[in-house]
Amino acid sequence: MAKNKVYCNCLETVKPVRDTLDVINGKWKLPIIISISVGNDRFTDIQESIAGITPKVLAKELKELEGHKLISRTVIQDYPVKVCYKAEPYADTLTPIIYAMKDWGLNHREKIFRE
Amino acid sequence: MAKNKVYCNCLETVKPVRDTLDVINGKWKLPIIISISVGNDRFTDIQESIAGITPKVLAKELKELEGHKLISRTVIQDYPVKVCYKAEPYADTLTPIIYAMKDWGLNHREKIFRE
Structure with missing residues (x-):
């Protein structure tokens, strides 16, 4: 019986989570949205508010977010x-x-420092 | 005055969000966690429950999640x-x-079909 076990279906959750991940993919989109939401409306301001992002990547990500x-x-x-x-x-x-x-990020950082 | 405007600081939110994104980066980690959480405990079952994942990628992602x-x-x-x-x-x-x-994913899919 155990040998015939089929995998548990988790599509109901995996599918919409993947739809979301397809939109906010990568490490920059949410930081960019946060930056624009707090009031950074110029390209340079957005870039300066997010450490490590290059102008080329920012331009590409902005275009996708606009899309x-x-x-x-x-x-x-x-x-x-x-x-x-x-x-x-x-x-x-x-x-x-x-x-x-x-x-989660705040809690994770705390956890790592505790360990 | 407007010329001296500096960018709005959003580090307080961006930093922990990036910490989180560093852990659950990519499009596979959350689907894998969901799959294991619903009861898929074998490599093949996890793989079969997530459309499109290759064994090589799954092995790498599992190692990172274990880490x-x-x-x-x-x-x-x-x-x-x-x-x-x-x-x-x-x-x-x-x-x-x-x-x-x-x-969000469910709502987004609905929105796209409505438009």
């Missing part, structure tokens, strides 16, 4: 032309994930 | 030798993140 309608990019016809980024209301729906990760 | 003490690997001296994986209690602390991601 997912999590942020918007506005060109202001000034002299020189200004580009501003803003979090879309849809980005707010990520707040529970961000807070759960913040809590 | 983070999120899962344990037990060798049972049977004939043939049996290897079992189990979620450690520490993996339970990831539940809020997994559920937040599950909810």
Whole structure:
């Protein structure tokens, strides 16, 4: 009987979690959303607020976030032309994930120092 | 005055979120934890429950999860030798993140179909 055991189905949870991971993939997207949400609206400000991100990677990630309608990019016809980024209301729906990760990260760091 | 604007500091949130992302990086770790948590304890069962994962990647990810003490690997001296994986209690602390991601993923899929 035990030999015929088939694997337990976990698709019901794995599938939506993977859908989410496909959108916020990599290590930069959530930090970028956090940075824009606290008020960094210029490319350079976003870059300076996130240690280690290169302009090339930031540009690519911003484009993907725009594609997912999590942020918007506005060109202001000034002299020189200004580009501003803003979090879309849809980005707010990520707040529970961000807070759960913040809590876990704080607890994890504490745990590591304790050990 | 506007020219002297410095970027808004968001390290307080970005840092712990990045700590978390460092542990659950990539697209496989959470699905693997979910699969083991629902009862898949054998390598092949875990692999079959997660579409698209290769044995090589699964082996690497399992080793990393073991390193983070999120899962344990037990060798049972049977004939043939049996290897079992189990979620450690520490993996339970990831539940809020997994559920937040599950909810978001379900909602996101619905949104995409509506549009």
